[in-house]
Amino acid sequence: MAGSSWLPRWFFQLASPRWCYDITGKLLPGFFVAAILLVVAGVVWALAFAPPDYQQGNSFRIMYLHVPSAILAQSCYMLMAVAGAVGLIWKIKVADMVAYACAPIGASIAVMALATGAIWGKPTWGSWWVWDARLTSMLILLFLYMGVMALYAAMDNESMAAKAASVLSLVGLVNIPIIKYSVEWWNTLHQPATFTLTEKPAMPIEMWLPLLVMVIGFYCFFSVSLMLRLRNEIIRRERRSGWVRELIASK
């Protein structure tokens, strides 16, 4: 293989459902332990040891859930669209499965980001929801996830559903920056910027280090749930192949 000089061998092997199942099986325990350690350490650090904010007191601590989930919801969409494009261009089945597995995870993380944002908004802004640029674009991201999931649910043919959903998520990917800027300009045109609290003041290091730990922990958690879903999906779609039958018979 021409590319094997600069890409490790296992990278290509990921394209085969069987190898992907094996490799993710090996990676899973490591990520699982890392996710638990990082999230537990991050939560304890953030809730018990990080200094309270001078204006918001302790209510700002929900940031340690809100910010990682908001970041993750966006990266998950990007992964879904890129995996969809890979599946569409190189016809790699595993990439289709990754895209399929990403959609529900991303949607639930987007819901979490919105919910934690609402809970944070109540004490600081005085209302659960404001039509702020960031909130609105996050809500639209959730709608995009839901559209992709609805498309998957509506199509019985799996390969057709995968192609259709990748086209949709790619269109959404092109549209996300447009939505983001349109919403931002729309907001600043009609509302004065009263929400300066969303703009981070220069955070002291004791405050952003636990945040960093939480972000990495959330990524590990995402990898774990993605791999679990992906492995289920591989087994389900490859159920007629020999190695899955052997695997099931051996258990």
Added chain:
Amino acid sequence: MAELCTNSAESSMRKLFSAVLKRDLLLSFRRKSDLVNPLIFFVMVATLFPLGVSPEPNFLAEVAPGVVWVAALLATLLSLDGIFRSDYEDGTLEQVILSPQPLMVVCLAKVIAHWMTTGLPLALMSPLLGVMLFLPATAMLGMVMSLLIGTLVLSLVGAIGAGLTVGLKRGGVLISLLVLPLYIPVLIFGSGAVQAAVAGLPLEGYLALLGAMLALGMVLAPFAISASVRISVSG
């Protein structure tokens, strides 16, 4: 359509485009009820707001830009399913895909035909709604302009959703789910243009942004539309 598929080499893209455009326009003028239905829907939705919220002129004038735009958006959404439906059902779409001509050009021509039968009459009819909703007369031109540009973007983006759902029996609600989030920027700048026109502010900026979206949509949407049609037909 038949001769269009067979004489391959010499028929240029322009010929193909105009042939598909003419055929689609002819087909929609043969079914006049389909042509009028979105317009009636447009007026009806706009009627619901004074009845449901408040008939007071000051209030209506304030919400008119948004109401007109939302009504136009919903009327376009309602008509989207028809872009590919009948061609899919009688097998024309399959023949088009098999023909050597680029599918993108055919799709673009169909979208333009769709816009000429929905978006264009909607935009031309919008001053009537403006009068019903007490929109100031100075804002009428801005409204028509923004609708003219914006509804073409709506048709282009909506055709992607129509292409994806044409193979499904129950595509109606699904297409709204897929397309509505993508419509939001157009709605924001479209109603923004009308609001600027109401306030007497310059609206070139809004129209320029709508035009930028139109340029982007004209270039990129045909790829996505033809890909989605291909997926639906071959799947």
